[in-house]
Amino acid sequence: MPVISTIVLAQGPDWIQFDVEAFVSQFWSNTIDGLAYGSIYALVAMGYTMVYGVLQLINFAHSEVFIVGAYAVFFVLSALGFGPSAPNLSVAALVGDLVLAMLVAMLVSGLVAVALERVAYRPLRRRNAPRLAFLITAIGASFAIQYALFAWRGANPEPAVIMFRPKPVFEIFGATIDSQQLVIFGAAIVLMIITDMFVNRTRLGRGLRAVAQDPDTATLMGVNKERVIVLTFLIGGILAGAAALFYVMKVPAGVQFNGGFILGIKAFAAAVLGGIGNIRGALLGGLLLGVIGNYGQTLLGNAQWTDVVAFVVLVGILMIRPTGILGESLGRARV
Amino acid sequence: MPLLELNDVCAHYGRIQALDGITLTVEEGEVVTLIGANGAGKTTTMRVISGIRPVSSGKLLFDGDDIKSLRADLRVVRGISQSPEGRGVFPGMTVLENLDMGAYTRKDRKSLGADLDRVFSLFPRLAERRTQAGGTLSGGEQQMLAIGRALMAKPRLLLLDEPSMGLAPQFIAQIFRIITEINEQGTTVLLVEQNAQQALSRADRAYVIETGRIVKAGTGAELLADPAIKEAYLGVA
Numbered sequence: 001m002p003v004i005s006t007i008v009l010a011q012g013p014d015w016i017q018f019d020v021e022a023f024v025s026q027f028w029s030n031t032i033d034g035l036a037y038g039s040i041y042a043l044v045a046m047g048y049t050m051v052y053g054v055l056q057l058i059n060f061a062h063s064e065v066f067i068v069g070a071y072a073v074f075f076v077l078s079a080l081g082f083g084p085s086a087p088n089l090s091v092a093a094l095v096g097d098l099v100l101a102m103l104v105a106m107l108v109s110g111l112v113a114v115a116l117e118r119v120a121y122r123p124l125r126r127r128n129a130p131r132l133a134f135l136i137t138a139i140g141a142s143f144a145i146q147y148a149l150f151a152w153r154g155a156n157p158e159p160a161v162i163m164f165r166p167k168p169v170f171e172i173f174g175a176t177i178d179s180q181q182l183v184i185f186g187a188a189i190v191l192m193i194i195t196d197m198f199v200n201r202t203r204l205g206r207g208l209r210a211v212a213q214d215p216d217t218a219t220l221m222g223v224n225k226e227r228v229i230v231l232t233f234l235i236g237g238i239l240a241g242a243a244a245l246f247y248v249m250k251v252p253a254g255v256q257f258n259g260g261f262i263l264g265i266k267a268f269a270a271a272v273l274g275g276i277g278n279i280r281g282a283l284l285g286g287l288l289l290g291v292i293g294n295y296g297q298t299l300l301g302n303a304q305w306t307d308v309v310a311f312v313v314l315v316g317i318l319m320i321r322p323t324g325i326l327g328e329s330l331g332r333a334r335v
Numbered sequence: 336m337p338l339l340e341l342n343d344v345c346a347h348y349g350r351i352q353a354l355d356g357i358t359l360t361v362e363e364g365e366v367v368t369l370i371g372a373n374g375a376g377k378t379t380t381m382r383v384i385s386g387i388r389p390v391s392s393g394k395l396l397f398d399g400d401d402i403k404s405l406r407a408d409l410r411v412v413r414g415i416s417q418s419p420e421g422r423g424v425f426p427g428m429t430v431l432e433n434l435d436m437g438a439y440t441r442k443d444r445k446s447l448g449a450d451l452d453r454v455f456s457l458f459p460r461l462a463e464r465r466t467q468a469g470g471t472l473s474g475g476e477q478q479m480l481a482i483g484r485a486l487m488a489k490p491r492l493l494l495l496d497e498p499s500m501g502l503a504p505q506f507i508a509q510i511f512r513i514i515t516e517i518n519e520q521g522t523t524v525l526l527v528e529q530n531a532q533q534a535l536s537r538a539d540r541a542y543v544i545e546t547g548r549i550v551k552a553g554t555g556a557e558l559l560a561d562p563a564i565k566e567a568y569l570g571v572a
């Protein structure tokens with residue numbers, strides 16, 4: 001173990017302390033847990049990045065598309081008898097229940113995203129509204145959904161729904177990987193790969209990339225741009241719904257009207273970090289943000305530092321690579 | 336019945352009127368060229384035909400049917416394919432993917448191989464570069480790709496908007512040769528050009544457009560010989 005266990009900055013304020021020993025000893029467990037959190041950011045980041053890639057629109061209401069999915073997870077699992085203590089179920093029954101909750105959440109979030117596009121953004125597009133109008137509308141839609149949820153469910157979080165008690169599965173460099181981390185990371189990676197394959201290998205996916213790179217020329221190829229836009233919102237919503245299941249798995253009492261806000265900002269940051277408009281960038285950015293937040297929290301010895309550190313690193317990376325780590329690949333070349 | 340007919344077509348960008356009553360026809364099997372100065376309305380005419388700009392008034396008929404309110408993507412299905420001004424190559428897609436985008440609406444996916452071979456025999460350069468990203472091609476290669484891609488739709492009417500723009504002379508000659516070849520293989524062509532000399536000598540008929548109106552029409556040879564045209568567009572004093 002390092003000789004210096006705690007470094008206090010010689011001249012610095014004494015409220016910043018670097019706990020290097022904890023950072024080193026918890027490095028691998030922080031990495032593993034950060035990857036699980038990061039998977040959730042990455043799934044939500046996909047929605048931001050795809051909509052941005054196709055429309056150059058930052059869909060601020062995407063965090064609400066996500067939290068509505070979390071409500072769907074809560075209601076489905078509550079109806080299935082889940083509650084504040086882990087249920088006593090066979091693995092098969094548990095998997096069945098969770099898959100059901102995920103599918104419902106995907107459906108609900110997907111529909112909310114499509115409805116949002118229809119109600120909020122399409123009318124602006126028809127009128128050729130300036131970009132700022134879209135941005136304001138997006139923020140307005142975000143608040144509208146939040147306060148609709150508030151009016152319906154009140155200010156308090158919903159009671160916790162525990163899905164299962166995480167069990168250690170295997171060890172790596174002395175750190176334990178538990179079943180929950182494994183499920184979240186594995187499922188998120190599979191979903192991201194499916195999305196990536198859809199976008200890169202199918203005809204419809206190619207149409208989507210064409211609209212992102214050059215909408216007018218895509219139309220000249222016979223691509224129905226409106227259909228592509230709906231598809232983009234739908235895919236983003238579906239992935240946010242899946243993310244909602246994993247979020248509730250990790251934060252069982254996190255279903256609250258404004259619960260999407262912080263996570264949404266982090267997912268958006270993850271999208272920017274990886275290169276907005278870039279699907280693989282969203283994955284990379286999400287995972288990085290999850291891991292870096294965990295490192296920072298341990299290094300500085302306080303959970304309140306998680307987001308600060310994550311954003312400081314984000315700004316640092318953007319100073320070196322302004323278009324994000326992987327750059328804008330769905331998007332067109334911009335001036 | 337002409338394959339394409341525009342009758343008194345007007346078009347606007349906001350309050351700016353870009354087309355002020357365009358009337359022209361293209362018969363099946365022809366090469367028709369539209370020449371005119373910068374800003375005359377050539378590109379807008381092409382966009383109105385392919386449907387990415389709306390017609391504000393007038394008639395637009397394709398194969399006898401009114402297509403004025405037909406969605407642009409469905410006009411591709413009807414047989415109108417365009418190589419846009421500035422080429423519009425998808426920079427992040429490979430040459431093959433770009434060509435495949437041209438065939439986006441095709442139902443007969445089985446015969447795509449033969450059409451790909453045809454494009455590669457017209458443009459052997461593209462075959463060599465098939466896995467290269469569109470954005471990394473030279474200007475001439477991008478132009479070939481844009482034309483080849485438009486052909487992949489198996490169009491009845493091929494719209495080419497300034498295919499010679501920004502190209503080196505040896506590429507320009509090659510592009511015009513290939514346009515003639517495409518036409519001889521049975522595709523009707525409407526060609527927009529600033530390179531009036533080449534365009535007129537390759538065209539069956541031609542129109543001259545000025546500030547959104549057709550001011551002159553005739554066979555390619557007639558316009559080539561016209562003194563006013565010579566002075567304004569052929570650089571002959």
Ligand SMILES: Nc1ncnc2c1ncn2[C@@H]1O[C@H](COP(=O)(O)OP(=O)(O)O)[C@@H](O)[C@H]1O
Pocket residue numbers: 348351352353371372373374375376377378379380
């Ligand atoms: N996107 C646009 N917005 C506003 N005006 C435009 C736009 N595109 C073209 N115009 C105007 O329409 C007229 C015709 O343009 P265009 O059809 O591009 O001409 P050409 O292709 O013959 O050079 C010009 O006066 C031009 O300024």
Ligand SMILES: [Mg+2]
Pocket residue numbers: 377378379420497
């Ligand atoms: Mg033009």
